[in-house]
Amino acid sequence: MSDPASELASDAAAFRQFSRFYTSYIGALEPDHQGSAVSLTEMRLLYEIAHRDGPTAGELSAAMQVDPGYVSRLLKGFRDRGWIEAAPDAADGRVRRLSLTEHGRASFAPMYDRANAVAAEFLAGLAPGDRSRLLTAMATIRGILDPSEPSAAPYLLRPHRPGDMGAVIAAHGRLYADEYGFDLSFEALVARIAADFIDGFDPARHCCWIAERDGGVVGSVFVVDADETTAKLRMLFVDERARGLGIGKRLTEEAIRFARSAGYRRMTLWTNDILIAAREIYRKAGFDHVASEPLNAFGVSMVAETWERDL
Amino acid sequence: MSDPASELASDAAAFRQFSRFYTSYIGALEPDHQGSAVSLTEMRLLYEIAHRDGPTAGELSAAMQVDPGYVSRLLKGFRDRGWIEAAPDAADGRVRRLSLTEHGRASFAPMYDRANAVAAEFLAGLAPGDRSRLLTAMATIRGILDPSEPSAAPYLLRPHRPGDMGAVIAAHGRLYADEYGFDLSFEALVARIAADFIDGFDPARHCCWIAERDGGVVGSVFVVDADETTAKLRMLFVDERARGLGIGKRLTEEAIRFARSAGYRRMTLWTNDILIAAREIYRKAGFDHVASEPLNAFGVSMVAETWERDL
DNA sequence: GAATTTATTTGCTAAAAGCATGTAAGTTAG
DNA sequence: CTAACTTACATGCTTTTAGCAAATAAATTC
Numbered sequence: 001m002s003d004p005a006s007e008l009a010s011d012a013a014a015f016r017q018f019s020r021f022y023t024s025y026i027g028a029l030e031p032d033h034q035g036s037a038v039s040l041t042e043m044r045l046l047y048e049i050a051h052r053d054g055p056t057a058g059e060l061s062a063a064m065q066v067d068p069g070y071v072s073r074l075l076k077g078f079r080d081r082g083w084i085e086a087a088p089d090a091a092d093g094r095v096r097r098l099s100l101t102e103h104g105r106a107s108f109a110p111m112y113d114r115a116n117a118v119a120a121e122f123l124a125g126l127a128p129g130d131r132s133r134l135l136t137a138m139a140t141i142r143g144i145l146d147p148s149e150p151s152a153a154p155y156l157l158r159p160h161r162p163g164d165m166g167a168v169i170a171a172h173g174r175l176y177a178d179e180y181g182f183d184l185s186f187e188a189l190v191a192r193i194a195a196d197f198i199d200g201f202d203p204a205r206h207c208c209w210i211a212e213r214d215g216g217v218v219g220s221v222f223v224v225d226a227d228e229t230t231a232k233l234r235m236l237f238v239d240e241r242a243r244g245l246g247i248g249k250r251l252t253e254e255a256i257r258f259a260r261s262a263g264y265r266r267m268t269l270w271t272n273d274i275l276i277a278a279r280e281i282y283r284k285a286g287f288d289h290v291a292s293e294p295l296n297a298f299g300v301s302m303v304a305e306t307w308e309r310d311l
Numbered sequence: 312m313s314d315p316a317s318e319l320a321s322d323a324a325a326f327r328q329f330s331r332f333y334t335s336y337i338g339a340l341e342p343d344h345q346g347s348a349v350s351l352t353e354m355r356l357l358y359e360i361a362h363r364d365g366p367t368a369g370e371l372s373a374a375m376q377v378d379p380g381y382v383s384r385l386l387k388g389f390r391d392r393g394w395i396e397a398a399p400d401a402a403d404g405r406v407r408r409l410s411l412t413e414h415g416r417a418s419f420a421p422m423y424d425r426a427n428a429v430a431a432e433f434l435a436g437l438a439p440g441d442r443s444r445l446l447t448a449m450a451t452i453r454g455i456l457d458p459s460e461p462s463a464a465p466y467l468l469r470p471h472r473p474g475d476m477g478a479v480i481a482a483h484g485r486l487y488a489d490e491y492g493f494d495l496s497f498e499a500l501v502a503r504i505a506a507d508f509i510d511g512f513d514p515a516r517h518c519c520w521i522a523e524r525d526g527g528v529v530g531s532v533f534v535v536d537a538d539e540t541t542a543k544l545r546m547l548f549v550d551e552r553a554r555g556l557g558i559g560k561r562l563t564e565e566a567i568r569f570a571r572s573a574g575y576r577r578m579t580l581w582t583n584d585i586l587i588a589a590r591e592i593y594r595k596a597g598f599d600h601v602a603s604e605p606l607n608a609f610g611v612s613m614v615a616e617t618w619e620r621d622l
Numbered sequence: 623g624a625a626t627t628t629a630t631t632t633g634c635t636a637a638a639a640g641c642a643t644g645t646a647a648g649t650t651a652g
Numbered sequence: 653c654t655a656a657c658t659t660a661c662a663t664g665c666t667t668t669t670a671g672c673a674a675a676t677a678a679a680t681t682c
Contacts (some may be wrong), residue, residue: 012448018449018458019337020355025456028332028376039669044331058629065335070670072631094629094678120323129456135322137448137455138329144441144448145336165484165498169505170477177473187476188509191502194480198499214444241440349640369660381639383662405647405660 038111042074046100046108054097056089083107136215140204154245155218157254160208164230165194167217168210173239180274182298189298193234195221207258211247212240216300218242223258226268231259233269236278246280247292252285260311267311273303284306332360349422352377355386357419360395365408367400394418410536450525454552465556466529467563471519476505478528479521488608491585494610504545508533518569522549522558529553533563534569537579542570542622544580547589559589565594571622578622593618597605 012149021053038046042063048060057075057148075098075202081117083104086096098107113229122133147267173187191308197206213217233255257269271278272295287307295304319398334480340403349357352375359371372379380484386409394415397407411419434442484498508517522530537543544566549559570578581591583606590600598618606615 008431008435009427011434012427014446015430015434017425018453019333020358021453021457023334023337023412024375041669044335047331050333056629057631061630064327065338067671069506069632069672072629073670076631081557092679094631096630110515111426116320116323116327120319123322123326124319126455131322133451134455135325136331136450137324140444141452142329144437144445146332147515160495162488162493162495165495166477166481167479169480170338170474173477174474182473183320184471184473184476184509184512187473188506191476191480191509195499195506198495198502201495214448215361228599241444246608262523278634310513367660368662372661379661380641381664383660384639401661403648407661410663474649511652 012304030077042077043111043115045071045074046078046083046104047112049098049101050105050108054099056095056097056210058095060098062257078104081107112214131225133215140214155211155213155242155247157250160210160220161223164208164210164217164220166237167196168220168237169194171217171220171239174236175240176298181300183300190235193222197224205262207255207262209251209254211242211251213242219247220253221255223262225264229263230264231255231262231264231267233259235266236269236281242275248281249284256285256309256311265311266308268306268308271305271307273305274300279305279307285309315357334578340420343552353388354426354483356385356424357389357415358393358423360409361411361416364408365398369404369406371409373419389415392418396467460581466522466524466558468520468522468620470559471521475519475521475528475531476509477547479531479548480505481530482531482550483546486548486551491613492611497609500609501546504533508535516573518566519561520565522553522562524553528559530562532566534566534573536575540576542573542578544570544578547580547592552589559592560570560595563592567620567622576622577619579617579619582616582618584616585611596620 044064045060045066048064051056053150055063057071058068060066061071065070075084075086079086081104082101084098085101086098087093089097115182123134126134140271142249142258158202169187169191172190173184176186177184178183197208207223209221212218216239219237219242222234224232224234229298233252236248236251236255238251256267269282271282273279273292284288289305291306292303295302316514326386346540355375356490358370360366362372366374368382369379371377372382375382375504381493384398386395390397392415393412395409396412400406400408419530437445441571480502482493483501487497488495489494508519511517516536518534520532521528527550530548530553532547533545535545544563547559547562549562567578575587578598580593582593584603594600600616601619602617603614606613
């Protein structure tokens with residue numbers, strides 16, 4: 001597993017195994033096209049015609065990776081059945097813009113609905129949590145394989161809810177242990193801070209933002225009060241796997257926005273010299289480094305830093 | 312979106328859209344079978360023969376949902392090429408058990424490897440984070456759609472390490488909120504217990520077991536000291552998705568074993584009347600219910616119970 | 623305006639896969 | 653123990669699916 005080449009090979013095997021599984025699974029789930037009025041390819045073609053704006057035959061052939069001659073033949077069949085009509089293009093006399101007729105739409109809809117109904121029935125049989133996990137996972141795969149479909153936001157900011165504090169604690173513990181060699185006592189400290197946050201939570205003065213991606217917590221930021229007019233930013237983190245999306249910047253901005261609207265006049269935060277990426281985010285967000293002191297904690301030596309900015 | 316029926320319908324549409332996308336995507340990715348020695352179906356068939364133990368033609372036809380006649384014909388082709396051999400069954404003279412010959416294995420391997428190599432090359436082109444997200448998402452889908460394949464590795468017990476306390480806290484918070492309606496203050500309580508455990512950790516007197524499965528924490532148990540001769544079992548949990556594997560029983564046994572070897576003479580634990588499954592585990596592990604008192608906490612009314620056993 | 627390119631159609635063909643029937647081996651009712 | 657039925661696989665025949673290559677017609681380039 002440590003050898004990158006063999007890891008890649010086993011990933012490839014897993015990938016293909018999934019594909020094999022999925023295609024056969026879907027084959028079993030899709031209503032039987034055997035003997036039905038339209039084949040699966042015809043169905044796809046109709047779908048594309050319905051969901052594009054006046055496509056041409058060539059466009060469909062290219063998009064679906066189907067032989068143009070075959071597409072032409074299938075379209076002829078649709079025309080014979082009165083499902084589509086082909087309007088000559090104003091600019092180019094060779095191409096013909098295709099669209100479903102009323103009759104085509106009426107014929108296609110029930111076929112499409114029937115297939116969807118089978119899928120819906122299947123989904124309804126799943127536990128609600130599984131259903132959303134399934135669709136999230138599908139969106140994830142789609143987002144990775146098909147960059148043209150940026151499928152909604154790559155991440156989501158939301159307030160905290162049960163399970164989040166633990167996730168934030170776990171992420172801090174793992175991250176700081178892996179990257180900076182902190183020992184377990186750091187995770188204990190974070191756990192206490194999180195517990196204090198919950199027990200003393202005052203929505204007017206405190207706030208927590210959780211960054212979520214693929215159903216998992218990938219970032220957080222907390223705002224608590226240092227004194228009457230000073231807010232304190234705490235526990236900012238972004239998971240390694242979600243970096244480069246601007247999540248850290250966004251969380252910091254949201255924290256500042258909240259602090260301002262809650263009436264604080266200054267904001268302070270505590271960090272240290274080894275957290276290079278975080279320092280950069282703070283600097284760009286308008287914080288200044290105002291004090292330093294050496295610190296031995298969590299089994300590591302570092303320089304603790306205080307940063308501040310006016311709001 | 313608030314209407315459950317229309318939500319289900321849109322989920323179904325998303326589900327099918329993904330399937331459409333994925334099958335066409337995979338079709339494009341698989342090496343071109345056009346003109347190649349074997350068709351995709353032949354490839355699947357060879358794969359099934361290689362990965363089953365002496366399958367029969369009928370078995371393959373049923374599993375792959377392919378016409379028996381067609382399967383028979385394809386098998387004949389394989390036999391003609393010397394790729395498979397058919398041994399008559401001892402019990403039933405009609406059936407013939409199939410297996411790859413050496414030559415068949417040698418012919419199949421490169422085809423299979425080539426397909427895997429294409430997949431590997433594709434995966435190598437992805438960002439490393441995307442690759443792991445992709446495979447995780449695939450495993451998620453597979454786990455939901457195909458519960459019969461609950462991954463090879465059942466589970467693993469190990470001591471705690473960075474990130475585990477947070478995971479345990481998160482699991483408690485989520486689980487008790489979902490199943491019993493506990494509010495956030497419960498998660499804060501668990502966080503404090505976990506923090507205290509780490510800060511006061513004494514390997515001779517305390518212990519923590521983490522149950523891990525597919526790289527995630529799916530269960531835990533803690534042993535701390537109540538007094539000189541009494542051990543206290545705490546924070547036993549098993550994730551919903553890992554139930555039925557005997558993890559709860561196993562964790563409890565390990566906790567008892569540790570307590571005994573650490574020299575404790577009694578073991579006590581605190582639970583409540585609504586945790587039916589946990590109570591059953593404690594009962595079977597030899598604990599007796601010795602005291603009850605009503606409790607209002609975490610936004611819920613319950614009856615707190617103390618259980619004990621000698622070691 | 624001839625040559626070339628592009629969008630679509632059509633003739634031909636091959637592969638893929640199903641249906642119906644056949645055959646031999648096994649099972650069961652009388 | 654046989655006749656009737658069932659099961660597992662094989663074969664003949666056919667349909668469906670889909671590709672290649674050449675044809676046609678409009679558009680573009682030289």
